[in-house]
Structures are given as structure tokens and as C-alpha cells.
Amino acid sequence: MARGGGSEGVSSAATGATVERSDFILTEYDRFVRERGGAAPSWVRELRGQALTRFAEAGFPTTRDEEWRFTSVAPIAETAFQLAAEPADRGAIQGLVADVAFDGVAARLVIVNGRFSHELSTVRPGSGIAAGGLATALAGDRSARLEQQITKLAVDGRPFVALNTAFMEDGAFVEIPAGAVVAAPIHIVVVTTSGASPAVAHPRIVVAAGANAQATIVETYIGAAAKPYLMNAVSDVVLDENAVVEHYKDQREPVGAHHIATMHVRLGRSSTFTSQAFAFGGHIVRNDILAVLGGEGGECTLNGLYFSDGRRLVDNHTTIDHALPHCASHELYKGILAGKARAVFNGKIVVRPDAQKTDAKQTNRALLLSDGAQINTKPQLEIFADDVKCTHGAAIGQLDDEAMFYLRARGLTAVEARDLLIHAFAGEILNQIKVEPVRAQMETGLYAQLARDLEDRA
Amino acid sequence: MLDVKGLKVRAEGKDILRGVNLTVQAGEVHAIMGPNGSGKSTLARALAGHPQYEVTAGEARYLGQDLLAMDPDERARLGLFMAFQYPVEIAGVNNAYFLKAALNARRKQQGLEELDAIEFMALIRDKAGLLDIDQSMLSRAVNEGFSGGEKKRNEIFQMAVLEPTLAILDETDSGLDIDALRVVSHGVNAMRNTDRAFIVVTHYQRLLNYIVPDVVHVLTDGVIVRSGGKELALELEEKGYGWLEAAGAKA
Numbered sequence: 275m276a277r278g279g280g281s282e283g284v285s286s287a288a289t290g291a292t293v294e295r296s297d298f299i300l301t302e303y304d305r306f307v308r309e310r311g312g313a314a315p316s317w318v319r320e321l322r323g324q325a326l327t328r329f330a331e332a333g334f335p336t337t338r339d340e341e342w343r344f345t346s347v348a349p350i351a352e353t354a355f356q357l358a359a360e361p362a363d364r365g366a367i368q369g370l371v372a373d374v375a376f377d378g379v380a381a382r383l384v385i386v387n388g389r390f391s392h393e394l395s396t397v398r399p400g401s402g403i404a405a406g407g408l409a410t411a412l413a414g415d416r417s418a419r420l421e422q423q424i425t426k427l428a429v430d431g432r433p434f435v436a437l438n439t440a441f442m443e444d445g446a447f448v449e450i451p452a453g454a455v456v457a458a459p460i461h462i463v464v465v466t467t468s469g470a471s472p473a474v475a476h477p478r479i480v481v482a483a484g485a486n487a488q489a490t491i492v493e494t495y496i497g498a499a500a501k502p503y504l505m506n507a508v509s510d511v512v513l514d515e516n517a518v519v520e521h522y523k524d525q526r527e528p529v530g531a532h533h534i535a536t537m538h539v540r541l542g543r544s545s546t547f548t549s550q551a552f553a554f555g556g557h558i559v560r561n562d563i564l565a566v567l568g569g570e571g572g573e574c575t576l577n578g579l580y581f582s583d584g585r586r587l588v589d590n591h592t593t594i595d596h597a598l599p600h601c602a603s604h605e606l607y608k609g610i611l612a613g614k615a616r617a618v619f620n621g622k623i624v625v626r627p628d629a630q631k632t633d634a635k636q637t638n639r640a641l642l643l644s645d646g647a648q649i650n651t652k653p654q655l656e657i658f659a660d661d662v663k664c665t666h667g668a669a670i671g672q673l674d675d676e677a678m679f680y681l682r683a684r685g686l687t688a689v690e691a692r693d694l695l696i697h698a699f700a701g702e703i704l705n706q707i708k709v710e711p712v713r714a715q716m717e718t719g720l721y722a723q724l725a726r727d728l729e730d731r732a
Numbered sequence: 733m734l735d736v737k738g739l740k741v742r743a744e745g746k747d748i749l750r751g752v753n754l755t756v757q758a759g760e761v762h763a764i765m766g767p768n769g770s771g772k773s774t775l776a777r778a779l780a781g782h783p784q785y786e787v788t789a790g791e792a793r794y795l796g797q798d799l800l801a802m803d804p805d806e807r808a809r810l811g812l813f814m815a816f817q818y819p820v821e822i823a824g825v826n827n828a829y830f831l832k833a834a835l836n837a838r839r840k841q842q843g844l845e846e847l848d849a850i851e852f853m854a855l856i857r858d859k860a861g862l863l864d865i866d867q868s869m870l871s872r873a874v875n876e877g878f879s880g881g882e883k884k885r886n887e888i889f890q891m892a893v894l895e896p897t898l899a900i901l902d903e904t905d906s907g908l909d910i911d912a913l914r915v916v917s918h919g920v921n922a923m924r925n926t927d928r929a930f931i932v933v934t935h936y937q938r939l940l941n942y943i944v945p946d947v948v949h950v951l952t953d954g955v956i957v958r959s960g961g962k963e964l965a966l967e968l969e970e971k972g973y974g975w976l977e978a979a980g981a982k983a
Contacts, residue, residue, distance in 0.1 A: 674820075675783070675784075676820045677820050677822045679782055679783065679804060679820075680816065680819070680820040680822065680874075681822070681825075681830070681834075682781075682803065682804040682805040682808070683780050683781070683782075683804050683805070683807075683808055683813075683814055683816075684805075684808055684813075684830070684831075684834035684837075684890065684894070685805050685808035685809045685834045685837035685838050685841075685894075686805055686833055686834060686837060687803075687805050687837075688803070688805070690833065690837075691805075694825055694830070694833070695822070695825070697824075697825075698822065698823060698824025698825045698873075699824065701824045702824060
């Protein structure tokens with residue numbers, strides 16, 4: 275499982291190390307199967323084996339892969355990440371969770387170092403949902419239902435999904451029964467810590483919303499990185515006919531963390547899915563969202579807001595697949611980049627031959643706060659039907675000098691004026707957050723990052 | 733209050749002001765008139781501290797301090813206000829929120845308590861009435877989707893709220909119909925007092941029928957070529973700028 279030979283700038287010694295790291299994954303897999311793998315049902319064990327083979331064939335992606343052209347994962351490929359162990363300091367974990375927990379939830383599901391924490395998780399009695407740890411569910415009487423959902427996602431050729439599947443052990447599941455309207459948010463907190471050596475976690479989140487069900491899911495990613503860690507998450511969301519799911523993702527991991535995540539969403543007839551994805555933390559951050567409009571009249575909204583500074587990278591790859599007619603999709607991604615940060619936005623919209631009357635709109639904007647920041651952006655429209663409406667637009671700019679002067683001429687300092695303009699830029703997304711504690715956390719998170727960026731420059 | 737000596741300013745690679753002298757005392761209203769391209773707006777923007785206007789020579793003292801050494805926001809917090817010729821539209825920034833931040837920045841500088849939301853709303857309701865400002869304008873984004881007249885009224889409204897020591901109106905009358913001009917002038921006149929001064933930059937004598945100046949200056953080709961009383965404005969109305977431009981060229 276070489277990474278396709280030594281790429282430019284990588285010395286032979288480093289290339290050797292790469293091969294070693296890939297071997298390391300095989301060794302880790304053997305150890306995983308031996309020490310942790312036994313409890314899972316046979317279909318899970320088989321799926322893991324297939325996924326490992328798939329990953330071993332392709333290896334880590336390189337910048338020669340079109341899907342990874344601007345994002346080098348060499349720092350991930352070259353690090354010997356061990357499966358994250360039970361955290362030594364339970365108090366620290368509780369503290370991290372308490373920072374982001376909020377009241378009034380239908381459930382709080384906490385995943386610590388890739389494993390569901392029964393101790394920190396709660397499901398409110400009478401909430402109307404079934405939710406809990408994935409490992410327990412896989413081993414219990416939900417296994418057959420989960421098998422249906424998980425094997426459908428299977429391994430779609432994405433290397434990090436394959437890797438997650440090979441090490442699939444635990445995570446969380448949420449089932450919203452048909453007709454259940456759950457007003458209180460379901461909060462999934464994914465917390466990861468590394469100890470003396472680099473750690474990796476591969477949590478899997480499985481959400482199923484039955485017909486006419488309605489729910490709000492919040493995924494929050496946090497952690498503490500004594501050594502680098504890799505968060506390699508997969509979320510799998512299925513909406514039956516007429517279901518409504520609002521999904522929020524708040525990624526605020528430390529700079530020592532790499533965050534690779536794939537969310538796969540399947541929308542049934544007339545269902546509505548809304549994603550608001552926020553990425554403020556992490557070093558190499560890659561978010562893939564694949565939404566398939568697989569029933570007539572579905573509506574999918576993908577919004578995103580990201581901030582990056584220093585030498586960090588945030589890459590958003592989204593695919594909206596219009597498979598059937600009369601579906602609508604709206605997409606708005608906004609980024610704020612400082613320092614020497616880099617960003618990638620790739621928004622693919624596929625309109626299949628049957629998907630007449632598709633209405634798809636995609637917008638991507640970025641605000642560059644420094645000369646050293648850069649973004650690569652690419653809309654990708656693949657339209658095979660003729661009676662459709664598809665628009666896309668991208669705008670990349672800096673803070674408007676005239677607006678800055680106007681605000682300063684009224685007495686606001688340069689920092690206040692800048693923050694106000696950035697807030698206005700981000701507000702278009704932030705104001706769409708309907709879960710107030712989440713909105714407040716996003717806002718303070720963004721301001722904390724901006725303040726840090728200023729300190730760095732001082 | 734303001735003492736400008738030999739001010740030379742460059743913008744976009746051109747020398748625009750070529751040595752402006754101007755002294756404004758508290759309580760006075762000065763009108764700066766002149767043809768297009770004479771440097772009137774450059775003078776206003778340079779005094780406000782626009783970063784694209786580079787002062788190459790001269791000095792400006794404001795309330796005894798070196799004005800040119802200050803950032804634009806320091807000038808504003810010390811009570812210098814410029815009503816923009818072309819107010820900037822700022823999407824996503826709420827008009828009332830912005831004005832509250834501006835007012836509290838000024839109050840902090842003055843050693844006054846910052847106003848809370850309730851006190852602030854009471855204040856602006858008061859001032860909005862004075863300038864015929866629709867309450868809905870306050871909840872919209874700064875200048876976004878405002879008509880030309882609304883933008884100019886919003887500038888004067890901001891001035892009324894911020895209560896500056898020195899207000900510079902940069903062609904506030906341009907593009908206003910007669911009703912709006914009356915409203916704006918009424919707003920300015922209501923604020924005239926012995927502690928406050930105004931510099932009214934205008935292309936048209938018409939405004940000075942409503943805001944009667946103490947001193948009129950004529951700026952042509954980057955220098956003040958003539959100063960006089962309010963009757964100078966009437967003379968200009970009658971004769972145009974030609975005779976003064978010739979005088980300026982000789983000087």
C-alpha cells in the first residue's frame with residue numbers, strides 16, 4: 275500500500291517512512307481485530323475486511339487524485355496514529371464536554387476517543403427517540419436494521435470512508451420513529467484526546483428519520499491534542515418520506531488535530547434536509563458531504579461557514595446528487611481566511627437524466643484577511659437533464675476599504691470595524707442557526723478565533 | 733477649534749490640495765465652495781483621515797492637537813464628524829447597532845457612561861423624529877437599499893445622534909430634492925450652537941439659503957482664492973467661478 279510512489283519533495287527516507295506507516299495500519303488492523311473486534315456481528319467483521327482491502331489497494335490519496343488535488347494528507351499518511359485508548363484523565367473529558375453541553379436536549383450522546391460513553395450520555399425519558407452507542411446496537415437486536423443502512427453506504431471508493439469502515443467499532447445511533455416530532459435537539463459530542471503518542475478515532479454516526487419524523491441533530495467535535503490526533507468520522511443520515519432533519523456540525527478541535535469527515539445523506543420523497551456546517555478548528559480539515567435526492571420533491575440545503583488561520587487548511591467537498599425530478603437544493607458556503615491559511619471548496623451538483631425540474635443554487639464566498647491566505651474554489655455542474663434551473667457563483671474578496679473607513683470615521687477602532695464586517699459576512703449563515711445555544715457557541719467561537727488571529731499578528 | 737496651515741494632499745498620484753489655510757472657530761459655520769475638481773471633497777476626506785488621501789505638507793490642529801497624526805477613528809471619537817458625499821452601503825450591519833457602537837465609542841472617550849439598549853432607543857426615537865427618519869430605516873442594514881435622499885438624511889441623523897464638535901458636510905445637498913434639503917438644513921440648524929462648528933462643502937449656493945454661513949471660502953485648483961461673508965456666495969451665484977479661477981492662477 276505505497277502511496278503511489280514518492281511524490282516531489284519527499285526524500286527517499288520519508289517515502290520509506292510512508293510505506294512503513296501504511297504497514298502500520300495493517301498492523302493496527304490486526305491488533306484491532308484481535309483485541310477489540312470480536313464483539314461485532316459477522317456482517318460487520320466482513321465489511322471491515324472488505325474495507326481494509328479497499329483501502330490497502332488505493333492507500334492514502336495524493337494530490338494526483340483529482341478529489342485531493344489541493345489537499346495533501348502527507349502529514350496524516352506519515353504519522354503512526356494508534357487507535358485512541360481510553361483517556362487517562364476522565365475529569366478533563368468531563369470538562370471538555372461541559373464546555374459545549376447545553377440544556378434542553380432530547381439526548382446527549384458522547385463519544386470519547388471513538389467509543390460511546392454510557393457514563394456521559396443521556397437520553398431523556400419520553401423523548402420519543404431511540405438513541406445510544408453504536409457498538410451495543412450492532413451487537414443487539416438493531417443489528418439487522420443497521421446492517422441495511424450501513425452496508426448501503428458501504429465503501430464508495432473514498433479512502434477515508436474505507437479506513438473508517440475497516441476500523442468501525444462504535445459511535446452513536448439515532449432513530450426518530452415515523453411521525454415523531456422531536457423539538458429538542460439531539461446533541462452528539464465527539465471528544466478526542468491523545469496521550470503520549472499520536473492517536474486516531476474512527477467514530478460512526480448513524481441517523482435514521484422515519485416517515486414524517488422531524489428532528490434536529492447537532493454534532494460537536496472537540497478535543498485536546500497533547501500529540502497530533504486524527505479524527506476520521508463518518509455520519510450516515512437517512513430520511514424517509516416527508517421527514518425533516520436539521521443538522522448542525524460544529525468542529526472546533528485543537529490545532530493539533532486533523533479532521534477528516536464524510537457525511538452521507540439519503541433523502542426520500544418530499545423530505546427536507548438542512549445542514550449547517552461550521553469548521554473553526556483543526557490543522558488539516560476535510561469535510562465531504564454527499565447528499566442524494568433519491569425521491570421526488572426532496573429539498574436539500576447545505577450551508578457552511580469556516581475560519582482558518584496560521585498554516586491550517588480547510589477543504590469542503592460537497593456533492594448534491596439530483597436523482598429524481600422536482601427536487602431543490604440550495605448551497606451557501608462562506609469562509610474567512612487569515613495568516614497563511616488555505617481553503618478548498620469543491621461543490622459538485624449532479625442532475626441525472628430523470629431529474630427534470632431540478633432547481634439547484636450554489637454560492638461560495640470567501641473573505642481573505644491577509645495577503646498570504648488563499649482559496650481554490652471549483653463549482654462542478656454535471657447536468658444530464660434539459661428542463662432544470664442550476665446556478666452557481668463564487669466570490670472571493672477582502673474587507674471593503676470604503677466600508678472600513680466609513681465605520682472608523684464614526685469612531686469604531688480598526689479591530690471593531692473589522693469584527694463588525696466579518697460578523698456581517700458570517701451573519702448570513704450564523705443567523706440561520708435555529709438552536710440558540712449553538713448559535714451563541716458559534717459566535718463566541720468565531721470571535722475567539724479572530725482575537726487569536728490578531729494576537730498572532732501583534 | 734480647527735487650524736489648517738499650508739495643507740497639501742495627494743490622491744491617486746495627483747496633487748489635489750496645494751496649500752490650504754483655514755481657521756474655524758467654535759460656533760461658526762464655514763462654507764467651502766468651488767467648481768468640480770477643485771479639491772473640496774479632498775479637503776473634507778483628508779480632514780476625516782481617509783487613508784487614500786496622503787498629506788504631503790502642512791499641518792492641521794484640532795482642539796489644540798495634531799489632527800493629522802490621528803487615526804480616523806480617534807478623530808471621530810474626539811468629535812470630528814464627516815457626512816459622506818457617498819455614504820457606503822454595508823450589508824449585514826444593522827443601522828441601529830452600528831450607531832450605538834459609534835455613540836458609545838464617543839461617550840467612552842468623553843468619560844460618559846455608555847448607553848444601554850433602552851436608553852439608546854429612546855434617544856434615537858427622539859432624533860429620528862427631528863429628521864423625519866422612518867423607524868424601519870433603523871432596523872435595516874447600514875445604507876443598504878436606501879434611496880439617495882435617505883442616505884443623506886441618515887448621515888445627518890447620525891450627526892444628530894453623535895453630537896460632534898466639528899461637523900464637515902461633504903456635498904450633503906447634492907441630489908436632494910427641496911423637501912429633503914429643508915429637512916436636512918433644519919437638522920443642521922437645530923444643532924448650531926456656540927460650542928460647535930460646521931464646515932459645509934457644497935457645489936451649489938442653494939444650500940446656503942437654508943444654512944446661512946458665517947464665512948464663505950472659494951476653493952479652486954487646490955487653494956482657497958477668496959474668503960468672505962455670506963454675500964460672497966450670492967456673488968458666485970451671479971458671476972460663476974471664472975473670475976476667481978483667473979485670480980487664483982495669478983496668485
